[in-house]
Amino acid sequence: MHASAYEVLASAASGTLSSFWLLIVIPAASGGILLLLGRRADRWGHLLGCASVGVAFVLGLVYFFQLGGLPATDRRATLDLFTFIQVAALKVDFGLLFDPLSAVFVLLITGVGFLIHVYAVGYMADDPKRRTFFAYFNIFVAAMLLLVLGNNYVMLYIGWEGVGLASYLLISFWYTRPSAATAGKKAFIMNRVGDAGLAIAIFVMFANLHTVSYDGVFANVDRFTSGTTLALGLLLLIGACGKSGQFPLQAWLPDAMEGPTPVSALIHAATMVTAGVYLIARSNPIFDANPTAQAVVAAVGAVTLLIGCIIGCAKDDIKRVLAWSTVSQIGYMFLGVGLGGGAYALAIIHLLAHGFFKAGLFLGAGSVMHAMNDQVDIRRFGGLWKYMKITWITFGVGWLAIIGIPPLSGFFSKEPIIAEAFDRPGWAGWVLGFAALLGAGLTAFYMTRLFVLTFHGPERWTDDIKHPHESPPVMTVPLMLLAIGSAAAGALMATPVQDWLNPTVFGVEGGEVPEHVHLSHTVVTILSIAITVLGGLLGWWLFRNGTSLQEQPAGPVVTAARKNLYGDTVNETVFEKPGTYLTRALVYFDNKGIDGLVNGLAAAVGGGSGRLRRAQTGFVRSYALSMLGGALLVAVAFLVVRLG
Amino acid sequence: MSDAGFPYLSLLTGLPLLGALVVALLPRTRPALAKQVALAWSIAVLGLALATWFAFEPNGDRFQLRESYPWIPTWDARFTFAIDGIALVMIALIAVLVPLVIIYSWDEVREETGTPAKRSVHAYFALLLALQSTMIGVFAAADIFLFYVFFEVMLVPMYFLIGSYGGARRQYAAVKFFLYSLVGGLLMLAAVIGLWVLGGHTFDWQRLTEADFSQGAERWLFLGFFIAFAIKAPFFPFHTWLPDAGGAAPAGAAALLVGVLDKVGTFGILRYCLPLFPNASKYFAPLGIALALVGIIYAALLAVGQNDLKRLVSYTSVAHFGFIGVGIFAFTTQAGSGAVLYMVNHGLATGLLFLVVGMFVSRRGSALVGDFGGAGKTVPVLSGVFIVAGLASLSLPGTAPFVSEFLVLLGTFSVYKTVAVVATLGIILGAAYVLWMIQRTTHGTPNPQMAKVRGMRRDLSWRESIVVGPLIALLVFFGFYPKPLLDVINPAVAYTLHDIKKEDPAPSAQEAGK
Amino acid sequence: MEPGYYVVLAAVLFTIGAVGVLIRRNAIVLFMCIELMLNAGNLALVTFSRINGTLDGQIMAFFVMVVAAAEVVIGLAIIMSIFRTRRSASVDDANLLKY
DSSP: OOTTOOOOOOOBOOGGGGGTTHHHHHHHHHHHHHHHHGGGGTTTHHHHHHHHHHHHHHHHHHHHHHHHTSOGGGOOEEEEEEEEEEETTEEEEEEEEEOHHHHHHHHHHHHHHHHHHHHHHHHTTTOTTHHHHHHHHHHHHHHHHHHHHBSBHHHHHHHHHHHHHHHHHHHTSSTTSHHHHHHHHHHHHHHHHHHHHHHHHHHHHHHHHSOOBHHHHHTTGGGSOHHHHHHHHHHHHHHHHHHHTOTTSOTHHHHGGGSOHHHHHIIIIISGGGHHHHHHHHTHHHHHTOHHHHHHHHHHHHHHHHHHHHHHHHOOBHHHHHHHHHHHHHHHHHHHHHHOTTHHHHHHHHHHHHHHHHHHHHHHHHHHHHHTTTOOBGGGOOOGGGTOHHHHHHHHHHHHHHHTOTTSHHHHHHHHHHHHHHTSSSHHHHHHHHHHHHHHHHHHHHHHHHHHHHHSSSOOOOTTOOOOOOOOHHHHHHHHHHHHHHHHTTHHHHTTHHHHHIIIIIOOOTTOOOOOSSSOHHHHHHHHHHHHHHHHHHHHHHHTTOOOSSOOOOOHHHHHHHTGGGHHHHHIIIIIHHHHHHHHHHHHIIIIIIHHHHHHHHHHHHHHHHHHHTTOOOOHHHHHHHHHHHHHHHHHHHHHHHHO | OBTTSSOHHHHHHHHHHHHHHHHHHSOTTOHHHHHHHHHHHHHHHHHHHHHHHHHSOTTSOSSEEEEEEEEEGGGTEEEEEEEOHHHHHHHHHHHHHHHHHHHHTTTHHHHHHSSOOSSOHHHHHHHHHHHHHHHHHHHHBOBHHHHHHHHHHTHHHHHHHHHHHOOTTHHHHHHHHHHHHHHHHHHHHHHHHHHHHHTTSOOBHHHHHTOOOOHHHHHHHHHHHHHHHHHHTTOTTSOTHHHHHHHHSOHHHHHHIIIIITHHHHHHIIIIIHHHOHHHHHHHHHHHHHHHHHHHHHHHHHHHTOOBHHHHHHHHHHHHHHHHHHHHHHOOHHHHHHHHHHHHHHHHHHHHHHHHHHHHHHHHTOOBGGGOOOHHHHSHHHHHHHHHHHHHHTTOTTSHHHHHHHHHHHHHHTTOHHHHHHHHHHHHHHHHHHHHHHHHHHSSSOOHHHHHSGGGGOOOOHHHHHHHHHHHHHHHHHHHOOHHHHHHHHHHHHHHHHHTTOOOOOOSSOOOOO | OOHHHHHHHHHHHHHHHHHHHHHOOBHHHHHHHHHHHHHHHHHHHHHHHHHHTOSHHHHHHHHHHHHHHHHHHHHHHHHHHHHHHHSOOBGGGOOOSOO
8 A cells, every 4th residue: 555655746848849839729619610611611510620639649649659768757747828716725727647547547548539530431421410510519528638637636627527528518429329328318317427426536535635637636645634635535436337337327328329439439438437436546546545435346346247247148239248358348347446456557558458349349349230221130131241351350359358368468367357356365365356256257248248149149030131331431430440449459468557556556567466365367367268268169159159139038036137127127216216305295285385375475476456345335324324333443542441 | 996096897787787778779660779788788797897807816815906985884785896816716717607698699589488478678788787787786886885785686687587588387487487596685684784783884895804703693693695595505404496497598597696696695605605604604603514415415316316407407417506505615625615616617518518508408499308309310519519518517527527626625625524425426416417417318319309409500600609709718728737726716715714713624634744 | 402402302312323224115205314413412512512611522512513504405406317317216226336
């Protein structure tokens, strides 16, 4: 542990690095231009959209090497552009931070993002709203970059909600479909639940320290009580769970597949959903200070990775399978950041590798859907390898990478996390380790099922499909590049990425080899390869001859998995239904109760005077009588006062 | 007497009133002329307001541009005008909104009423200018009697705007609005008289802040003012007039009603309740916070359940006023500045939302959510603007309301943790009602009934884009750079908190005392 | 003579007048009953004036007479015009001024 080891380094950006704010501004400006110009930009909008991200990627590379050129101890650059909010003790700068952690994210976001942008040019070619799509895409990239480049939690929060907005707009991009509109709304609201947690975490930091900057908070972590760090850790975890689709806020992510496939690839696989991992990795001094919070993060990761795997096995929709596999893979990353220490870097490496192979898989799925008239049911695919060779090969690389076959990237990034899980002392090590190992087997099973059912076995196509065709080069070239990335990302373990991240960001000294508590590293490696191969073979053997075309009745486990382990049902019965009833009851109460009181008062006055005016009969003699009565009353009162 | 050299404030108050007279006296046969004159006049007022903005010294005295003229010497009531930063930003907000509302109302007045307007067009624009005059007056007044007079007179133009140019239930709504406000005004009148009697026979704000009251008297006087302001704001449970008024008023008037007129309530609490009755304010602060907090959650839930767009937006405003109320009564600089900033931002955001909803309603001829559906297909740009307005209303970062909501919650958290946490849940509900509204109106397949209406195929017009453009630009600008507003607001809030002798809590984490 | 008797007489006259106003319908009779009540009042005023030895009561009586005279003029005119339009002098037939 290295609590309170955080040192604030003098780090004002200089030279080339002082312009790294351009990374955010360029895509944001492009998105703004595309939205403001409207239809006038229809013809060239997608080109501008791609170019802006491409430029950002090139700039990112330049800054990356600039940063690498600095000595390891002060490898970070901060930039305070202007004062954002200043009220008494609160001072929030519009400040950015470029350090090794942000740098790798910048490269992932702009690099993979650029490829997906290019792919989308082809994928969205026939959509009349392609320009709008690229505008939203650019806004997403800008917000995501702000998220990872901010130097305080408020900047992160702005980016955080910005990507949520982009995600909402893009999920419900085909808004005429009610399911897409509903999915977008669901994503935004469940994200907001997480956002509320993050917001409260920021308030806790301010109340305790009167600062919300990373440096200010991390340097003073030892001033927090352990209760405060636990609260902070859990609140940040809620935020991370919302954004990353982790238990218990996982339900929105599979529904998010209603959006166009490039959206699923970029936002809901490669970048945005990993923001939760970034948040926890970035806040590592807080988590390191509280082992309980770390344990909760690891537990959430383990539970989610199993949930994702189990549901992934039961789904027949190609994008949903991939979505649940994303949930599960991010579970591995959470497990990694929850383990702390050297595992932070492992989680980040898994995140990068996942960015490549999951983006490739999603884009491959999009290519398949393109060929199959936008169908997504893997029961109606089969035998496609003959017709779309490039998609087949690239998808195959992604498949082998995600299940962790050496020497592809998934093996190098996932297996160390499993090993680290086993290294945790006590029974927790066994539980986390076996959960991770079981997840690896299940992943191999359902991904093989997906691959075999889609590309091999008999052709089970619907009648309207005659000749599936390969996608145009604008789509296949990004596929190939991503496949190369998926294959090669494992090399990140060999390069000094760990050494690059560990000292500056995570405060872990290089060469620190953890003690193996339960199983030696070699045993874990053999076990994980064995279980992966076993799962893969099982998947191939069961589905080599295709599957039935309709959904078959199944036992309770499979039924539960098909129904997303009743996650939606729980949400519906615990929140939606009571919420609806509460709303209706309150509307009734407001109209009849509060407004009823107001209107009742008015009615009482009106009704009372209505009664009273009946006394005005118009008959002179009744007036005379009442006058006489009044006079008598006065007289009597007078006498009583006088005599009594 | 004017220590400003130039009588900015009396001109700002008087000029629109003069404009109202001029517009009203124009020949009835030429409605177009009335519109042009009204627009030109309101732009002139905007120019004057800008000049006022620059004449105001952010770091100068608390009250500036003071003018004082004798009025009723026997009561020591004077025409005293002076503004602090809070009043300045509100006056600027009015000056910005009124020209936009006039442009918005250019062709809407007749359509809104359904049948050909019984009342003349130029009366509508004259009333708008008269409303502007009284609203500026209420913020500029520094004499309590003068404030009270503006507070009540303000109702009159709004009453006619709702009652004569409103929707189906306009009579009911107008009378309810008027009576409700009048009840509050009456309580305030009693308190004003009490203040005069107990506070040394003067209406001068400055001298009254120095007066000492017994504990009981101070609490009663506080309540007299507070209830009037709570009705005006409106806080739960005095809010039921707002959905009716907002639902029945023409959209332009509704934007001014919710955007500015209601802010007199929260402004009044800051300017009168807190400095005049500091001890009672502290005593009743839990009550204020409780009402505001209930309002946040309660009104948000009600907004989810509404079927009428304008009523829905009105309920969202009640929830937002809850945030402002929490910010005021938390008594920290962050929360207080956040509350004042919220008043401005909410005026821009909800003003925009009301105007956009008005564009939808006048096209469709109905405000019922069920009469819409899939409007994104038929009027894409207008729907996009609607989404932007909705997102600003749910305080998305990057739009101005985020800054204010963030400040309110952050400032509240350091003193009332539970309150801030519950209020933060309000932002989830905020997302729920806005997105639910957007989904039911613009998403989905186009409602066949709606698609048949000719208006629903007419996208954002040139005139309408002039209305929404500046508002969106301001919302985004202040979303990223709220400094110009905060620079003006912060000193005023600091003075107010100094009046009630409250200081911000120190950081709660202990110094590293190893 | 004992002044108390005059007071009793005034009370009796007033009661007769009041009962007459309440039970009779004819406007003219009503009118005369009102005159009776006014004059009962006058009698009481003069009596008390005598008892107290001041002139205040007598002055008041003059005022009452003047008012009564004016009232007769206006009242009769109203009765006449109502009779012309409605062909009736009954006060129960005229109740338009209600609610």
